[in-house]
Amino acid sequence: xxxxxxxxxLFTIVLPIAFQxxxxxxxxxxxxxxxxxxxxxxxxxxxxxxxxxxxFSLFFMAFISGCNVLAAQYWGKKDLETVEDVLALTMxxxxxxxxxxTLGALIFPEYIMRFFTNDPELVRLGGVYLRTVSLSYVLAxxxxxxxxxxxxxxxxxxxxxxxxxxxxxxxxxNGCFIFGLGPFPKMGISGAALxxxxxxxxxxxxxxxxxxxxKCLPLRVGKLLRLNNSVLHKDYIKYTLxxxxxxxxxxxxxxxxxxxxxxLGTDAVAANSIASIVRCIIASLCWGIAAGVGIVLGGxxxxxxxxxxxxxxxxxxxxxxxxxxxxxxxxxxLTPVILxxxxxxxxxxxxxxxxxxxxxxxxxxxxxxxxIIGGMFPAGGDTRFGMICDIxxxxxxxxxxxxxGAFVLKLPVLAVAFILTLDEFVKIPAVYKHYMKYKWVKxxxx
Numbered sequence: 537x538x539x540x541x542x543x544x545x546l547f548t549i550v551l552p553i554a555f556q557x558x559x560x561x562x563x564x565x566x567x568x569x570x571x572x573x574x575x576x577x578x579x580x581x582x583x584x585x586x587x588x589x590x591x592f593s594l595f596f597m598a599f600i601s602g603c604n605v606l607a608a609q610y611w612g613k614k615d616l617e618t619v620e621d622v623l624a625l626t627m628x629x630x631x632x633x634x635x636x637x638t639l640g641a642l643i644f645p646e647y648i649m650r651f652f653t654n655d656p657e658l659v660r661l662g663g664v665y666l667r668t669v670s671l672s673y674v675l676a677x678x679x680x681x682x683x684x685x686x687x688x689x690x691x692x693x694x695x696x697x698x699x700x701x702x703x704x705x706x707x708x709x710n711g712c713f714i715f716g717l718g719p720f721p722k723m724g725i726s727g728a729a730l731x732x733x734x735x736x737x738x739x740x741x742x743x744x745x746x747x748x749x750x751k752c753l754p755l756r757v758g759k760l761l762r763l764n765n766s767v768l769h770k771d772y773i774k775y776t777l778x779x780x781x782x783x784x785x786x787x788x789x790x791x792x793x794x795x796x797x798x799x800l801g802t803d804a805v806a807a808n809s810i811a812s813i814v815r816c817i818i819a820s821l822c823w824g825i826a827a828g829v830g831i832v833l834g835g836x837x838x839x840x841x842x843x844x845x846x847x848x849x850x851x852x853x854x855x856x857x858x859x860x861x862x863x864x865x866x867x868x869x870l871t872p873v874i875l876x877x878x879x880x881x882x883x884x885x886x887x888x889x890x891x892x893x894x895x896x897x898x899x900x901x902x903x904x905x906x907x908i909i910g911g912m913f914p915a916g917g918d919t920r921f922g923m924i925c926d927i928x929x930x931x932x933x934x935x936x937x938x939x940x941g942a943f944v945l946k947l948p949v950l951a952v953a954f955i956l957t958l959d960e961f962v963k964i965p966a967v968y969k970h971y972m973k974y975k976w977v978k979x980x981x982x
Contacts, residue, residue, distance in 0.1 A: 542848055543855075546828050552696035553687055554824025559696075559703035561817040563735070566707045567728045568813055570714045572879050578725045580802045581661035583809035584652040587794050588641060588666060592673050593680075594787035595633045595780065599626050600684030602776025604827075605914045606768075607688045608834025609981045616753075618768065619689065624759035625772050627681045634677025641670035653798040653805075661725050668729035675736035682743050682755070688831055691752045698742045706735035767982065775919050775980075782923035789930030793956045796942050797949075804949045806880055807887035814874060815895040818863045822903035825852070825859055829911035837916050837979050845977055849912055853904070853971070860903030864896040871896075890950050894957045901960030908967055918976035925963050925970075934959045 564586065571578040603626040610618045641648065645666035649659040679698075686695035709731035716722025723730065746752055763769070797808045829852045836845045871892040875885060909922040938955045941947040947955075 542832075542851065546825075546832050546852075549687065549692050549831050550821075550824045550828035552692040553827045554821045556683070556696040556699040557823050558817060558820035559700040561813065561820060563703055563706050563710075563732070564813045565817060566710050568810060569878070570710055571725060571728060574714070574724055576802060576806050576880065576884070577657050578661060579809065580805040581649075581658045582665055582725055582728060583805060584658060584794060584798055585649065585662035585665040585669075587652060587791055588637070588648060589669070589673070589676075591787060591791060592634070592637045592676070594783040596630045596677055596680045598776060598780035598783040599629045599633075600681060601779045601783075601830075601910070601914055602626070602772055602919075603681070603684050604688055604830055604834065605775045605779075605917055605919065605980070606771060607685060608831050608915065609838030609979065611688050612835030612838030613981050615981070618765075619685075620753060620756065621759060621763055621765050621768050622772065623681070623685045623753060623755060624763050625769060626684065627678070627755060627760055628763075629776075630677040630681040631674065632677075634674035637673035638670045641666040641673065645670075652795055655798075655802065658798075658802070658805075665725050665729045668726045669732050672729075672733045672736040675733070675740050679736060679739040679743055682752075686752055687827065688834075689753050694746065694752060698739060698746070701742070702735045702739045705738050706731050709734055771980075771982070775914070775917055778919040778923040779914065782919070782926050785923065785927035786930060789926075789935050789959070792930075792935045793938065796938050796952065796956070800942060800949050800952065803881065803884040804887060804953075807884045807891055808953065810874065810878055810880075810888055811891035811895050814867065814870065814892065815899060818866050818870075819899055819902060822856070822859055822863060822899065822906055823910075825856055825903070826906040826911040829856075829907055830915045833912060833915035837977065838981055840979055842977055842979075845916075846974060849971075849977075852907055852912065856903045856907035857900070860900035863899045863903060867892060867896040867899065887949055887953075891953055894953060898957045898960060901964060905960055905963065905967060908971055912971070913976045916976040916978045917980040921970050921975075925966055929959050929963045933962055 567582055567586075568579055571582050603622050607619050607622045610622065645663040646659055648666060649662035652662070653659060683695040683699060686692065710728055711717055712720040713723045713727030713730050714725075715727075721727075747754055794805075794808075797804050833845050833848060833852075836848065871889065874892065875889060878885075878888070880888060909925065913919065913922055934956060937958075938952055941955050942952045
């Protein structure tokens with residue numbers, strides 16, 4: 537495949553996915569921006585409570601990634617029956633875990649918040665947010681599983697459209713319910729949670745309409761309840777379980793970042809939440825590249841285009857570095873604007889300034905590792921290495937160093953924040969060495 541055709545194929549998939557990531561990130565940004573107008577405690581509480589949604593996303597992203605590993609290759613092989621079976625398996629697990637998170641947030645919200653912070657006011661506000669937002673988890677389990685299969689099955693634009701309209705709806709609802717615009721009550725932090733629930737319901741209804749009109753792959757209820765393809769189920773577990781352990785290990789480490797920062801004061805929490813939101817928005821293209829690379833390479837490997845996949849992999853690695861550098865420059869350019877727009881006290885503003893600089897170099901390593909670990913390796917069924925690499929890096933190096941720095945050595949907030957940005961760079965040598973072995977270049981279809 538010529539370079540021009542390769543990149544055209546990649547960006548046909550990447551741009552809708554990246555736009556959807558971007559739009560989704562805007563929801564967190566609008567929550568932070570609007571709640572920041574109320575008070576800093578509401579901003580900090582919603583940021584910490586949002587870690588529950590983050591942890592849930594680790595589960596459904598693992599299920600979707602496992603779906604992509606198999607579905608992309610079977611789609612490239614044009615085996616639609618098996619692709620439908622993969623969707624049914626993914627939906628089954630996604631809905632089950634979504635229901636568990638919904639019940640947990642509904643029944644034990646304050647207990648969950650105490651894991652993230654010992655500040656009584658943040659616990660109270662976060663508990664209100666979690667109880668109100670609880671239904672969104674099971675709804676997201678349905679919609680996100682479908683978004684995942686749409687991207688594999690040449691419906692990335694449709695999934696992007698639905699996701700983007702949902703984000704617009706969410707942001708408008710945020711304004712209405714947080715501030716009580718027009719006929720709506722002023723609900724503060726619980727208004728942000730209610731807007732999230734309604735946006736997830738909007739997504740699910742839109743997806744059901746699309747399914748009924750035959751615009752995307754159908755979900756057959758019979759397969760969802762009684763899928764008897766035991767061989768495929770074993771394959772799904774084989775490739776998904778390492779991804780799930782990887783996501784939980786990586787996400788648990790990132791959640792520990794919030795636990796560490798949550799005990800360094802509300803100024804540190806507020807600044808860290810803003811810097812993280814900005815980084816996530818700018819990283820949308822990086823994550824879109826990773827997802828698109830996995831789908832493109834998966835299709836090539838499913839068609840037994842082994843040598844072409846190797847060559848394409850090298851081009852995608854170089855592209856990811858270029859995208860990461862460009863994203864870092866954008867973050868630096870936005871820093872003065874963010875400092876003027878966001879209302880924080882002087883100490884939090886000081887923290888935010890330097891955390892934005894850290895985000896600018898962090899995103900370079902994140903772009904490279906996301907593309908290789910999250911896109912290229914799983915495309916050929918190599919899901920174990922990423923699990924081992926991420927878990928060792930976070931739990932054996934960065935999290936212990938961060939906890940020692942924060943609670944034993946009592947280092948300044950910014951020094952602790954710097955330690956917590958080292959994970960992407962610690963693992964680069966091991967990632968590149970494994971990439972060069974080309975164990976990920978294989979056809980895994982039956």
